[in-house]
Amino acid sequence: MAVATTARQKSGWITANLVTILLVLIPVVWIFSLSFKDPSTITDPTFFPKKWTWANYSGIFNSSDFTRPLLNSIGIGLIATFISVVLASLAAYAVARLAFPGKRALIGLSLLIAMFPLISLATPLFNIERALGIFNSWIGLIFPYIAFGLPLGIYTLSAFFREIPWELEKAAKMDGATPFQAFVKVIAPLAAPGMVTTAILVFLFCWNEFLLAFTLTSTIAARTAPAALAFFTGSSQFAVPTGSISAAAVVITIPIIIFVLLFQRRIVAGLTSGAVKG
Amino acid sequence: MTAETRAVITGEPGVAEPKHRKRLTEGARAERRLGWMLCAPAVIVMIAVAAFPIIYAIWLSLQRYDLRFPAQAKFIGFGNYGAVLSSPYWWHALVVTLIITIVSVAIEFVLGMLLALLMFRTLFFRGTVRTIILIPYGIVTVAAAYGWQYAWTPDTGYLSALFNNSAPLTKTGASIAIIILAEVWKTTPFMALLLMAGLSLVPEDLLKAARVDGASAWQRFYGVMLPLMKPAILVALLFRTLDAFRIFDNIYVLTQGGNGTYSVSILGYDNLFRGLNLGIGSAISILIFVCVAIIAFIFIRLFGAAAPGTEG
Numbered sequence: 001m002a003v004a005t006t007a008r009q010k011s012g013w014i015t016a017n018l019v020t021i022l023l024v025l026i027p028v029v030w031i032f033s034l035s036f037k038d039p040s041t042i043t044d045p046t047f048f049p050k051k052w053t054w055a056n057y058s059g060i061f062n063s064s065d066f067t068r069p070l071l072n073s074i075g076i077g078l079i080a081t082f083i084s085v086v087l088a089s090l091a092a093y094a095v096a097r098l099a100f101p102g103k104r105a106l107i108g109l110s111l112l113i114a115m116f117p118l119i120s121l122a123t124p125l126f127n128i129e130r131a132l133g134i135f136n137s138w139i140g141l142i143f144p145y146i147a148f149g150l151p152l153g154i155y156t157l158s159a160f161f162r163e164i165p166w167e168l169e170k171a172a173k174m175d176g177a178t179p180f181q182a183f184v185k186v187i188a189p190l191a192a193p194g195m196v197t198t199a200i201l202v203f204l205f206c207w208n209e210f211l212l213a214f215t216l217t218s219t220i221a222a223r224t225a226p227a228a229l230a231f232f233t234g235s236s237q238f239a240v241p242t243g244s245i246s247a248a249a250v251v252i253t254i255p256i257i258i259f260v261l262l263f264q265r266r267i268v269a270g271l272t273s274g275a276v277k278g
Numbered sequence: 279m280t281a282e283t284r285a286v287i288t289g290e291p292g293v294a295e296p297k298h299r300k301r302l303t304e305g306a307r308a309e310r311r312l313g314w315m316l317c318a319p320a321v322i323v324m325i326a327v328a329a330f331p332i333i334y335a336i337w338l339s340l341q342r343y344d345l346r347f348p349a350q351a352k353f354i355g356f357g358n359y360g361a362v363l364s365s366p367y368w369w370h371a372l373v374v375t376l377i378i379t380i381v382s383v384a385i386e387f388v389l390g391m392l393l394a395l396l397m398f399r400t401l402f403f404r405g406t407v408r409t410i411i412l413i414p415y416g417i418v419t420v421a422a423a424y425g426w427q428y429a430w431t432p433d434t435g436y437l438s439a440l441f442n443n444s445a446p447l448t449k450t451g452a453s454i455a456i457i458i459l460a461e462v463w464k465t466t467p468f469m470a471l472l473l474m475a476g477l478s479l480v481p482e483d484l485l486k487a488a489r490v491d492g493a494s495a496w497q498r499f500y501g502v503m504l505p506l507m508k509p510a511i512l513v514a515l516l517f518r519t520l521d522a523f524r525i526f527d528n529i530y531v532l533t534q535g536g537n538g539t540y541s542v543s544i545l546g547y548d549n550l551f552r553g554l555n556l557g558i559g560s561a562i563s564i565l566i567f568v569c570v571a572i573i574a575f576i577f578i579r580l581f582g583a584a585a586p587g588t589e590g
Contacts, residue, residue, distance in 0.1 A: 100313030
């Protein structure tokens with residue numbers, strides 16, 4: 001394939017790549033550019049702002065209508081991710097390394113949950129959480145996020161754990177390491193990349209989730225950023241919240257772009273690990 | 279590969295199936311116990327937050343239960359299902375959902391395959407393309423949806439301006455097309471990555487051999503690559519179909535389900551949280567769940583899609 005690349009093929013590949021990059025980036029750049037448009041020019045449909053301003057950003061950061069949900073998103077996302085990855089690691093270790101009856105049922109259950117239509121859960125959870133008094137609280141969102149993070153975590157991690165050369169653990173023990181040392185010095189460094197990948201994927205899920213965040217909260221006490229966007233109003237009753245919503249959309253997109261730039265390889269590996277094995 | 283998914287929850291793995299009561303060595307028994315102990319926390323959370331609520335939803339769906347009149351709650355059997363299934367709204371939502379699902383998954387499959395080939399074969403900017411396409415995958419759906427909404431709003435959007443300041447989000451057909459556009463833009467990268475993983479399973483030698491035998495590029499793709507990629511393709515299609523079927527975020531932001539663009543999830547939401555009718559809403563939820571189960575069944579049994587990770 002690489003042997004005879006003619007000039008025509010070369011330019012063909014380059015064009016295809018550029019078209020792809022443009023198609024991906026234009027909508028993203030559009031939101032950025034909207035967020036910098038001066039409120040007086042927001043109804044001017046040019047792609048780039050004629051008059052640049054930070055007003056939309058200072059506006060949203062001066063109001064707890066956005067800062068509180070942003071904090072909720074970060075807190076709920078981190079806690080749910082941490083707990084799911086810990087629980088999923090335990091289960092994935094068992095799935096990858098141990099023989100026990102019920103393994104199939106476990107995988108069936110996680111597959112079932114991964115495919116769950118979230119709206120089917122919104123109703124009963126809405127009722128259950130009101131009865132338990134955890135409606136509109138962090139816990140009320142953390143629990144469902146853990147439950148939905150787990151299947152993703154169990155798949156990804158069991159695929160990663162299968163690749164680890166576990167004989168090394170035995171070798172370390174034979175060389176006189178205690179089981180704890182063998183785990184910390186040998187196994188943990190090998191398992192860490194898979195766990196980081198899984199954590200990123202689970203966090204992205206929590207960060208992105210809208211339906212439950214929207215239905216299981218009623219105030220900004222627990223509402224996460226994506227749900228808060230839908231409640232934005234303009235700075236005055238007559239202003240359209242276009243600028244604020246765009247600025248908020250940019251703010252919640254930035255962490256994604258940073259993750260992607262830092263962990264591109266790991267994210268790709270994590271997304272594809274489950275699929276190839278099937 | 280041959281593993282089938284159990285659609286029925288057989289209970290916590292901690293409850294052993296007694297038929298295996300052969301003589302086990304001490305080590306094997308300890309291994310079992312450890313396996314169950316390690317899985318127990320995950321299983322308990324999944325059952326408590328997902329399996330139990332769905333059973334509760336079934337029970338709710340058999341009640342007449344309107345939050346505005348809680349005193350009149352009463353068991354009415356399948357009355358809610360009758361009401362939903364005889365309502366034109368349900369069938370309209372189902373048709374809209376199926377159109378969006380089928381059209382967007384089909385487009386995503388074609389574009390995703392092209393993108394996968396591009397990322398796999400190209401010698402230029404390979405890293406850049408692989409990085410860039412993760413942005414739509416990672417971006418918050420709601421954030422991207424607002425971008426699309428504003429782009430198509432007259433007097434604000436560049437796309438609307440491009441089409442003579444038109445307002446496509448006020449028309450049913452055009453709105454559905456934009457919903458599909460937003461869906462395709464967001465999820466084609468995911469499809470492409472799964473397909474790329476499938477492409478890496480195709481041995482290079484086989485393609486070379488086919489080339490030597492005079493197979494055209496299309497024949498090599500259709501006759502060699504596609505059959506070898508079948509498992510990866512089915513997994514990608516299964517995931518995306520189920521995901522597209524429960525579409526909510528994009529529609530909610532773009533049209534709020536107006537102009538007859540509501541999907542089944544939007545209909546369920548409206549009945550539950552706007553109409554506050556838990557009985558009808560739960561019946562819709564359960565029907566959506568049944569649809570998803572049917573789709574999964576079709577993929578797994580008829581097409582032979584393997585549930586990923588089941589070979590363990």
